[in-house]
Amino acid sequence: MSQQPAILEYITTDSVAPLLQQLVQTRSYNPPGDESAVGARITDWLGRAGIEVTRQVVTGGRANIIARLKGDGSQPALLLCAHQDTVPPGEAAWSRDPLGGEIVEGTLYGRGALDTKAALAGMMVALQTITQAEVPLRGDLVFLATVDEEANGLGAQAYLLSGGMQGIGAAVIGEPTSLDLIIAHRGLLWLEITTYGKPAHGSMPDRGVNAILPMNAILTKLARHSFPHTPHPLLAPPTVNIATIQGGVKINMVPDLCRATIDIRTIPGMSHAAILAETRAIASEVAESWPGLTIKVESLNDKPPLVTAADNPFVLTAVEVSASLLGRAPKLRGAPYLTDGSLLAGTTRTPAIICGPGPETMAHQIDEHIAIDEVVAVTKFYTALALQYLQS
Numbered sequence: 001m002s003q004q005p006a007i008l009e010y011i012t013t014d015s016v017a018p019l020l021q022q023l024v025q026t027r028s029y030n031p032p033g034d035e036s037a038v039g040a041r042i043t044d045w046l047g048r049a050g051i052e053v054t055r056q057v058v059t060g061g062r063a064n065i066i067a068r069l070k071g072d073g074s075q076p077a078l079l080l081c082a083h084q085d086t087v088p089p090g091e092a093a094w095s096r097d098p099l100g101g102e103i104v105e106g107t108l109y110g111r112g113a114l115d116t117k118a119a120l121a122g123m124m125v126a127l128q129t130i131t132q133a134e135v136p137l138r139g140d141l142v143f144l145a146t147v148d149e150e151a152n153g154l155g156a157q158a159y160l161l162s163g164g165m166q167g168i169g170a171a172v173i174g175e176p177t178s179l180d181l182i183i184a185h186r187g188l189l190w191l192e193i194t195t196y197g198k199p200a201h202g203s204m205p206d207r208g209v210n211a212i213l214p215m216n217a218i219l220t221k222l223a224r225h226s227f228p229h230t231p232h233p234l235l236a237p238p239t240v241n242i243a244t245i246q247g248g249v250k251i252n253m254v255p256d257l258c259r260a261t262i263d264i265r266t267i268p269g270m271s272h273a274a275i276l277a278e279t280r281a282i283a284s285e286v287a288e289s290w291p292g293l294t295i296k297v298e299s300l301n302d303k304p305p306l307v308t309a310a311d312n313p314f315v316l317t318a319v320e321v322s323a324s325l326l327g328r329a330p331k332l333r334g335a336p337y338l339t340d341g342s343l344l345a346g347t348t349r350t351p352a353i354i355c356g357p358g359p360e361t362m363a364h365q366i367d368e369h370i371a372i373d374e375v376v377a378v379t380k381f382y383t384a385l386a387l388q389y390l391q392s
Helices: 003-008 013-023 038-048 113-133 154-161 210-225 272-287 314-325 339-345 374-391
Strands: 053-057 062-069 077-085 107-109 143-144 169-172 181-185 188-194 240-247 257-266 296-304 332-335 353-354 370-371
Touching: 003 113, 003 374, 013 038, 013 077, 013 113, 013 296, 013 374, 038 053, 038 113, 038 143, 053 154, 053 181, 062 113, 062 154, 062 188, 077 113, 077 339, 077 374, 113 374, 143 154, 154 339, 169 314, 169 339, 169 374, 181 314, 188 210, 188 272, 188 339, 210 240, 210 257, 210 272, 240 332, 240 353, 257 272, 272 296, 296 339, 314 374, 339 353, 370 374
Parallel strands: 077 143, 077 169, 169 353, 181 332
Antiparallel strands: 053 062, 062 143, 107 370, 181 353, 188 257, 188 296, 240 257
């Protein structure tokens, strides 16, 4: 790996900051969910760097952007993945234009600067650097810029269902981690519960079946219920959040329908199918006390936890590379948030780490910003890790 230090010297503020600035200045808010402009910018930039790019249409005009540096096929590929979309700037006033990409004293401001256009820029420059150096690789280096990560993960789902993870031996997911290595995060299960009663005049409630009352009983039981689990050393315990509830149409009518949604965050070892079955059992128990009531429990969103063992060879390689660049061993920890790694790596059990510049606490905040020095550092990490993994 004698080439590695020389290659990394080409990664500087001048090679990273202008690209990041362009990405931040390109709107890709979700909602409404339109990444076409930033996708076109990514495609154009990679194309001018001599890298072959393909678009994977996900829905409407929304498309994943995929690039691949070919290896000789003697070992599995490495995936570098970050998402194109950002949350909107929100209603609160910013001190700087959310689409300005303004750089002040080495810090770049704008929506998505940290989450996750910094990681996108770092991965793109890593591909450019390796391409220009004409470094031979034993396995493919694959870059994936997904759509819809901030909502339903449609981009990651489309890539997974298309067979994109076949041949991938390890993955790096770009999210803000302050350059720590995240090796675990919780999963997600969203449930919708609907109670169907019988309408009646508000003055004669005994002639109807009130759909709200049994819903209240179900939600109370769920809020007090503990789903079986084994604590994980890197992750917070599982949680149940009663998220939304709607019921009734008129004050002088007995409500015949009530609907609620539940956000459940899970840890490794928990079965989402078992959680759904338990929730249905709780609902059925309540229904026994309400003749004429019908209850439906459905899954709206199901994403598994992500976990990679600390002694996995890929994690050990990432630790070695990070330590050599930072001069200290990186922290291995869990994350409170969900990533595209849930579907891409959690579903396929592909070894994965999550790493990116900036603190996760800055994500979705007003005046979102990122230190350019950290973006340069993570770009060197992505590049060095790809070389180490694909040339060993």
